[in-house]
Amino acid sequence: MTTQRLAFSIAAVLPVFLAAGLTACVYPQSLANPSPSPSANTALISQGQQLFVANCQVCHGTNATGLIGPNIQGKTATDVTWALQNVAAMSSLSGTITTSDIQALGAYLSSL
Numbered sequence: 001m002t003t004q005r006l007a008f009s010i011a012a013v014l015p016v017f018l019a020a021g022l023t024a025c026v027y028p029q030s031l032a033n034p035s036p037s038p039s040a041n042t043a044l045i046s047q048g049q050q051l052f053v054a055n056c057q058v059c060h061g062t063n064a065t066g067l068i069g070p071n072i073q074g075k076t077a078t079d080v081t082w083a084l085q086n087v088a089a090m091s092s093l094s095g096t097i098t099t100s101d102i103q104a105l106g107a108y109l110s111s112l
């Protein structure tokens, strides 16, 4: 690479880093992530993980990557509610999974 091309590459890449740095300053983590407290969120996710392993993993596979049921990584509490009401294979679960379980499961799945 010639010196000129190298200089051009740096000139092309530098603004991206500057913009990223600026964004980090303008939007501190507390604003970018509106959840009340990161530790509460972590607790909810780990609760959801336990519920997933106990109730869902048998069909949706390790880390929700899919087995008998589809990959459900990134799904939300709304998706879980829908599935519990509409997926015939999951009908036996609808009585055991509470509303707060659904919130935890949604937090876990959407964290994947």
Ligand code: HEC
Pocket: 052, 055, 056, 057, 058, 059, 060, 068, 069, 070, 072, 075, 079, 080, 083, 087, 089, 090, 093, 097, 105
């Ligand atoms: C007995 C097997 C079984 C178990 C246990 C099970 N699922 Fe499912 N689930 C399925 C199948 C099969 C489908 C796909 C149904 C379809 O596509 O028609 C599905 C679909 C879903 C979907 C919708 C996926 C989409 O395409 O939008 C979600 C969300 C979901 N499951 C979440 C869960 C959660 C959370 C649990 C645990 C509480 C769970 N499932 C337990 C079999 C299961």
